[in-house]
Amino acid sequence: MTTRNTIAPLPIAKLGERILTQKASEVPFEDFPLCKAIVDQMLNTLDDQGQRIGLAAPQVFIDKRIVIFRIPKSIHSRYKDAIIEEVPFTVMINPLWRPVTDKIDQGWEACISLPNLMGIVPRYTEIEYEFYDLDGILHQRTASGFHSRVVQHECDHLDGYVYINRMKDLSSLAYEDVALKNSKNSDDIEVV
Numbered sequence: 001m002t003t004r005n006t007i008a009p010l011p012i013a014k015l016g017e018r019i020l021t022q023k024a025s026e027v028p029f030e031d032f033p034l035c036k037a038i039v040d041q042m043l044n045t046l047d048d049q050g051q052r053i054g055l056a057a058p059q060v061f062i063d064k065r066i067v068i069f070r071i072p073k074s075i076h077s078r079y080k081d082a083i084i085e086e087v088p089f090t091v092m093i094n095p096l097w098r099p100v101t102d103k104i105d106q107g108w109e110a111c112i113s114l115p116n117l118m119g120i121v122p123r124y125t126e127i128e129y130e131f132y133d134l135d136g137i138l139h140q141r142t143a144s145g146f147h148s149r150v151v152q153h154e155c156d157h158l159d160g161y162v163y164i165n166r167m168k169d170l171s172s173l174a175y176e177d178v179a180l181k182n183s184k185n186s187d188d189i190e191v192v
């Protein structure tokens with residue numbers, strides 16, 4: 001029986017909080033069992049944010065290299081211009097990634113730590129990444145398109161970067177309601 005719904009959501013670290021600019025600490029292997037409770041709290045917090053994709057531990061003031069994300073099938077129609085693949089709920093501990101192409105794609109991103117804002121961010125279109133799950137099992141995956149973008153965005157949080165640090169042109173930075181109103185095709189807007 002789960003008690004997840006009775007846990008209060010964790011406070012969100014918003015832009016300006018020092019923890020968002022710091023490199024998060026690796027989780028020692030022996031501490032993996034302790035991460036289960038943290039992940040439950042993170043998932044509860046993510047769910048409380050509505051239809052968001054991912055959350056990194058520093059965004060809830062936890063100095064650990066932990067990310068959770070999921071790319072549900074339900075968002076496919078919204079993002080029909082992007083390369084979308086469904087990705088089941090994933091817990092990543094101590095994740096690493098590397099690009100497998102030089103190709104860069106420009107796409108809209110948003111972030112729970114920068115409420116109501118979005119901007120166009122360059123990301124590698126294809127990556128390889130690896131991470132440990134809560135049981136200490138190493139997983140290796142490849143990702144492209146939106147999946148690749150999400151992993152790069154979330155892993156950036158573990159190294160002290162938010163998406164605006166990656167933007168080459170800040171002129172696209174906009175409030176979500178304005179960007180959606182002005183976009184000819186709001187289906188191409190990806191919200192991480």
Ligand code: NI
Pocket residue numbers: 110111112113153154157192
């Ligand atoms: Ni974010």
